[in-house]
Amino acid sequence: MKKTYVSRVIFLTFMVWMISFAQALTNSQAYKAELPIITAESAPSEAELKVALAQVLGKLTGEQDIETNPDWTNSLNHAKDWMLSYQYIPANEMHPLILEVDFDPQAISNLLKSKTPASVASSAPSVPANQIEVIVYGIGDLSAMDGLKSSLRALPSVEQVEVTELSPDEVILNIRFQRSRAVLQQEIAEELNTLVPVTQSSPSNDTLTYQWAL
Numbered sequence: 335m336k337k338t339y340v341s342r343v344i345f346l347t348f349m350v351w352m353i354s355f356a357q358a359l360t361n362s363q364a365y366k367a368e369l370p371i372i373t374a375e376s377a378p379s380e381a382e383l384k385v386a387l388a389q390v391l392g393k394l395t396g397e398q399d400i401e402t403n404p405d406w407t408n409s410l411n412h413a414k415d416w417m418l419s420y421q422y423i424p425a426n427e428m429h430p431l432i433l434e435v436d437f438d439p440q441a442i443s444n445l446l447k448s449k450t451p452a453s454v455a456s457s458a459p460s461v462p463a464n465q466i467e468v469i470v471y472g473i474g475d476l477s478a479m480d481g482l483k484s485s486l487r488a489l490p491s492v493e494q495v496e497v498t499e500l501s502p503d504e505v506i507l508n509i510r511f512q513r514s515r516a517v518l519q520q521e522i523a524e525e526l527n528t529l530v531p532v533t534q535s536s537p538s539n540d541t542l543t544y545q546w547a548l
Contacts, residue, residue, distance in 0.1 A: 342347070357491055363391070364393055365390055365437075365438070365442055366390070366434065366436050366437075367385075367386035367389040367434070367435045367437070368389075368423075368435075369382060369385055369389070369434075370430045370431070370497075370501065371431050371432070371433045371474065371500065372431065372476065372500065372501070373435070374431060375382075375387075376506060377420075377535070378433055378435065379476070380413070380414070381476060381480065382433055382447065383414055383435065384401070384411070384413050385402035385497075386413065386433070386435040386437075387409070387413035387416060387435075388400040388401045388410060391406065391409075391442075394442070394446060396486075398494055398496075398510075399493075400486060401430070404451040409445060416437045416441045416442055417435060417436070417438070417439050418436045419436045420433065420434065420436070422434075423454075426531070428495055430499070430500065430501045442525040445449070464512070464515065465511075466508075466509050466511070466515065466518070466540055466541070467498075467506060467507070467508055467509075467540060467542070468506070468507045468541070468543075469506050469543045470482065470506075470529065470540070470543075470544045470545070470546055471504045471532070471543070471545050472503070472504075472545055478546070479497065479505055482505070482529075483497070483507070485525065485526050486509060486522075486526070489511075489518070489521045489525060490505045490512050490517070490521060491512050491517050491518050491521060492510070492521075493510045493512060494508075498509045519542065519548065522542075522544075527547065528546060528547045528548055529545070529546070529547065530544060531544055531545075534544055
């Protein structure tokens, strides 16, 4: 009986430790950003750290437009201040080159506490929004990608633009937009002469494909 009791105590202690370890791992992952990049520099650029910090803040707040929200501009401009470490994960056949950035949990927590509830709460769009994947082939560098994102965000029907994958040959973006797919395509055709449609896809297809014209 005593042996069984001791075994149960050891088992319960082990389970508590495992739960605590899992929670700690989950919490640490919340402050980690992984960013697909084209080339590795001696240190992450300011633009890359901004994207990485926006990714972490988005996970912690649920807000989807951190990069474009003026409430976060000053924080993103000081992304290096919140960084603990970074590393480059080599590319292979399965994934592109990855920049992994770890941010200071305590510093980020203090940053979130300094924000008003209105600035960290996500707001629902006034009308239903749609999402579509946009693939752009042949875009060559980070500055061109930043320009493309800015141009897409400026389109009247676009609510959000998020880069989901980046490689030397292509960039894949997720675009949230209002109104209709046809309106979005028309806006892109009229405003972005750097994007040339690759194929005339079916309206049932959730992907738009373009070739970078520069």
